[in-house]
Amino acid sequence: MSRAVILGTGSCLPKRIVTNAELEQMVETSDEWIASRTGIRSRHIAGQGEQNFQLATKAGRRALAVTGIDPQDLDLIIVATLSPHMIMPSTACFVQAELGAENAFAYDINAACAGFTYGLDLASNYIQNRPDMKILLIGAETLSARVNWQDRNTCVLFGDGAGAVVLGGTNDERGVLGSRLHSDGALWNLLCMDSPESNNPDLRTDDWVGPHIRMNGGEIFKHAVRMMEDAVNTLLRKHGFTINDVDIMIPHQANIRILKNLRERLGVAEDKVFVNLSKYGNTSAASIPIALDEAHRQGRLHRGDLVLLCTFGGGLTWGSLLLRW
Missing domain, CATH: 3.40.47.10 (Thiolase/Chalcone synthase)
Structure with a gap:
């Protein structure tokens, strides 16, 4: 295939x-x-x-x-x-x-x-x-x-x-091996962004405060770590791997405390986790591909490496993906 x-x-x-x-x-x-x-x-x-x-x-x-x-x-x-x-x-x-x-x-x-x-x-x-x-x-x-x-x-x-x-x-042997993707729309209000105010007055909402990002940071932290940990472990088990088989993990660059907590709970070595958060902040959907490109240019990715991606965002949406470089 x-x-x-x-x-x-x-x-x-x-x-x-x-x-x-x-x-x-x-x-x-x-x-x-x-x-x-x-x-x-x-x-x-x-x-x-x-x-x-x-x-x-x-x-x-x-x-x-x-x-x-x-x-x-x-x-x-x-x-x-x-x-x-x-x-x-x-x-x-x-x-x-x-x-x-x-x-x-x-x-x-x-x-x-x-x-x-x-x-x-x-x-x-x-x-x-x-x-x-x-x-x-x-x-x-x-x-x-x-x-x-x-x-x-x-x-x-x-x-x-x-x-x-x-x-x-x-x-x-290369390529995308599999993924584990999830959503939970019931928790949408923990991280959200409104559209511009409706031109139809009947569709306007009482809690509209502007078309910008709103977040409950404390709740997002708890959900992000737990949900990404579960998505990673489930995916690894499905494909017969353990975290020790992973050569490099490239997570969504959201918050260093989230990344540190996730790394510790997964038991992955610090030098296997690629982090560039300090330079770029949270670039949402761009964070993993920017990190992938940077890791590639730095010579951190080698043919045959097992690469683990994991991510979390508004929706709530989260998941993990394994690929062979």
């Missing part, structure tokens, strides 16, 4: 870097408060010419350059995002136009911070059915446009950026 294999990676970060010290001038907080509670030291914030689709396109173009695949040879473009350039058309359609990928169909998915992992599972299923497909999967966010900059509990967490992978089919 053909599997989906990652052929190339790429990423794009906005030019502007905002440090914790700069946030001290904007909201009641401090570098020590942010760093000790989140592990974040800085984040990239998009500026002019760095719309979501523009970051996504650059990340996609860099991933394609690694593979030598022409955009016209792409069959599908998927963009995972919760901060699209427009509600319609999709960010993926903008990327398609920018790349000149006229033979590809394109659409967005929104599974919040879990979006890239959901997208990787989706792409894997396409390729199992059509092994000749070439798919560009991108996680891209401009969360600076979606946070309340007066709320110190959320505005310090998020950053902008995009990461991309190109996928194709393989019949060797």
Whole structure:
């Protein structure tokens, strides 16, 4: 059976870097408060010419350059995002136009911070059915446009950026081995973001406070650690592995306390967990593909490595995925 294999990676970060010290001038907080509670030291914030689709396109173009695949040879473009350039058309359609990928169909998915992992599972299923497909999967966010900059509990967490992978089919030992994906819509209000206020007064809600991210941090912490631990252990058992078989774990970069607690509960060695949270903050659906690209460029990924991805986001959505590099 053909599997989906990652052929190339790429990423794009906005030019502007905002440090914790700069946030001290904007909201009641401090570098020590942010760093000790989140592990974040800085984040990239998009500026002019760095719309979501523009970051996504650059990340996609860099991933394609690694593979030598022409955009016209792409069959599908998927963009995972919760901060699209427009509600319609999709960010993926903008990327398609920018790349000149006229033979590809394109659409967005929104599974919040879990979006890239959901997208990787989706792409894997396409390729199992059509092994000749070439798919560009991108996680891209401009969360600076979606946070309340007066709320110190959320505005310090998020950053902008995009990461991309190109996928194709393989019949060797490499590729996506399996995934474990979950959702629980009953817990939606722990991490959510409203749409713009309805133009239909009958559909307006009494608790609408603006189209920005809202989060119950304490509850999210408890659910994130427990749910990701369960998704990882269940997936490993299903495929006959233990955590010791994993060569590198690339988790969603949300909060250093979550990552530390998860690592300890799983019993995975610290040097096997790739973390770049301090530089970029939480880039939601872009965090895992940015980390994948960085790990790849740093020589941390070797052919045959067992790679574990795990993620958690609003919805609630969470899951894990195993692939052989």
